[in-house]
Amino acid sequence: MCRHIAWLGPPRTLDDLILRPEFGLLRQSWAPRRQRHGTMNADGFGAAWYVDGRETPVRFRRAQPMWTDASFASIAPTIDSGCVLAAVRSATVGTAADESCAAPFVDGTSALSHNGALRDWPGDRARFASAVASVPEAAAGVDSALPFGLAATAWRAGVDLAGGLASAVRQLEEGAAGAGRLTLLATDGQAIAGVVVGEPMYVTRRDGGVLVASEPDDDGETWEQIPDRHLITVTRDGDEFTVTIDPLDQPSRTPATTGEPPWPTAR
Ligand code: GLN
Numbered sequence: 276m277c278r279h280i281a282w283l284g285p286p287r288t289l290d291d292l293i294l295r296p297e298f299g300l301l302r303q304s305w306a307p308r309r310q311r312h313g314t315m316n317a318d319g320f321g322a323a324w325y326v327d328g329r330e331t332p333v334r335f336r337r338a339q340p341m342w343t344d345a346s347f348a349s350i351a352p353t354i355d356s357g358c359v360l361a362a363v364r365s366a367t368v369g370t371a372a373d374e375s376c377a378a379p380f381v382d383g384t385s386a387l388s389h390n391g392a393l394r395d396w397p398g399d400r401a402r403f404a405s406a407v408a409s410v411p412e413a414a415a416g417v418d419s420a421l422p423f424g425l426a427a428t429a430w431r432a433g434v435d436l437a438g439g440l441a442s443a444v445r446q447l448e449e450g451a452a453g454a455g456r457l458t459l460l461a462t463d464g465q466a467i468a469g470v471v472v473g474e475p476m477y478v479t480r481r482d483g484g485v486l487v488a489s490e491p492d493d494d495g496e497t498w499e500q501i502p503d504r505h506l507i508t509v510t511r512d513g514d515e516f517t518v519t520i521d522p523l524d525q526p527s528r529t530p531a532t533t534g535e536p537p538w539p540t541a542r
Pocket residue numbers: 276277278312313364365366367370376389390391392393417418419
């Protein structure tokens with residue numbers, strides 16, 4: 276996926292989060308402003324969101340460009356959620372283009388999207404085939420399915436959301452420094468986690484919640500870039516949201532509880 280967002284906050288409609296922002300995912304599907312690889316994101320899209328009374332996410336995916344899906348545009352204003360992960364795709368060369376390759380990928384309560392490309396795919400796929408065998412969507416014909424499968428395997432084993440992302444990156448990079456661009460965004464409906472490896476990601480507080488995105492959807496001043504090789508976690512306690520950013524390679528995982536802003540200001 277080439278552009279993705281995750282929202283944790285008061286319920287917002289998919290229309291508000293995805294279609295309406297001036298430079299949001301819909302616009303980014305044909306005219307991203309900060310995309311460094313590929314020029315547009317016309318190879319499918321998807322969204323996963325959580326609804327009351329159900330732990331697993333609802334997911335909607337298509338293989339077509341977001342701007343051609345009038346049905347999605349018609350339902351988006353009627354769906355609201357306090358936790359949403361959505362993405363538009365620019366397919367990496369050599370991957371398949373069907374709906375199963377569009378993020379978010381889902382396993383149980385968790386959902387993930389990937390911005391980047393594995394340097395050695397499908398070679399890595401063979402290398403990790405048995406490691407991800409228990410995760411059905413890890414079999415999709417796209418490199419992103421592999422970091423997803425590794426993270427989901429860790430989550431199934433009880434590792435927390437950010438820990439699963441760190442574990443996926445660690446395994447892919449083991450014995451292969453420069454495994455590729457591996458920026459990942461994930462949620463389990465309660466929290467958001469992301470890891471920045473080779474593709475930028477930004478965070479802002481907005482409308483009482485937190486939005487994480489591969490590029491700002493407006494020209495507001497509040498966006499902060501998450502440094503490369505860092506993990507971000509957004510957690511919720513009632514109406515309060517805590518943003519924690521830690522180095523990937525020496526994770527202290529200490530929440531930022533005081534002071535502001537709650538994330539590094541370095542760009
Ligand atoms: N490699 C992933 C895919 O093909 C993500 C692509 C991207 O970030 N442009 O879907």
